[in-house]
Amino acid sequence: DAGVTQSPTHLIKTRGQQVTLRCSPKSGHDTVSWYQQALGQGPQFIFQYYEEEERQRGNFPDRFSGHQFPNYSSELNVNALLLGDSALYLCASSLSGSLFPNTEAFFGQGTRLTVV
Amino acid sequence: AQKITQTQPGMFVQEKEAVTLDCTYDTSDPSYGLFWYKQPSSGEMIFLIYQGSYDQQNATEGRYSLNFQKARKSANLVISASQLGDSAMYFCAMREASGGSYIPTFGRGTSLIVHP
Numbered sequence: 001d002a003g004v005t006q007s008p009t010h011l012i013k014t015r016g017q018q019v020t021l022r023c024s025p026k027s028g029h030d031t032v033s034w035y036q037q038a039l040g041q042g043p044q045f046i047f048q049y050y051e052e053e054e055r056q057r058g059n060f061p062d063r064f065s066g067h068q069f070p071n072y073s074s075e076l077n078v079n080a081l082l083l084g085d086s087a088l089y090l091c092a093s094s095l096s097g098s099l100f101p102n103t104e105a106f107f108g109q110g111t112r113l114t115v116v
Numbered sequence: 117a118q119k120i121t122q123t124q125p126g127m128f129v130q131e132k133e134a135v136t137l138d139c140t141y142d143t144s145d146p147s148y149g150l151f152w153y154k155q156p157s158s159g160e161m162i163f164l165i166y167q168g169s170y171d172q173q174n175a176t177e178g179r180y181s182l183n184f185q186k187a188r189k190s191a192n193l194v195i196s197a198s199q200l201g202d203s204a205m206y207f208c209a210m211r212e213a214s215g216g217s218y219i220p221t222f223g224r225g226t227s228l229i230v231h232p
Contacts (some may be wrong), residue, residue, distance in 0.1 A: 058219055088159060090161065103165065
């Protein structure tokens, strides 16, 4: 049984470009949350998708957007990349809109984004 | 003000010894949850233990226990009988009800190194 898978694992982009990160939730999970983890910091909640809608959002600008597909997989899009967007982007999957990770939520290994 | 404070950037412990990782939190919400996560170098966040604000007893999960002191607003993680595989970053996190949304907040983490 595959856990949460994220792709790509590493990515290098230039300032001003756009990037799309992908997440496949654990089998049976229908909710996906995205987090940004800058170097030396804890993860920061970006937003959560459930039933193909954004349910909750953290304090991130509109440059960060997302999507959830009928198979529950999700994408995180970041437009007009800034150097400060360089971070590890983590995806977590859970069941039925539970917002916060708990024993039933699983994280992927993340996508390391570097903006140059 | 920081909602979650982890004052120990790094901790060292001898294998088989116990270690306490500190966490203090700040909230005016009477209903909240406190979590500890482990993040090995591979990147994924691994759930360790949960304590609800109304729980009367300290949470325990195997070698992990949470020393919950509500009046002091502290939620320290105790790892008994440390193992080499416990070397990782450890994050304390809090979920609080803020206008009906449960936006999670993470601390900056503590790096634990277990010596043989």
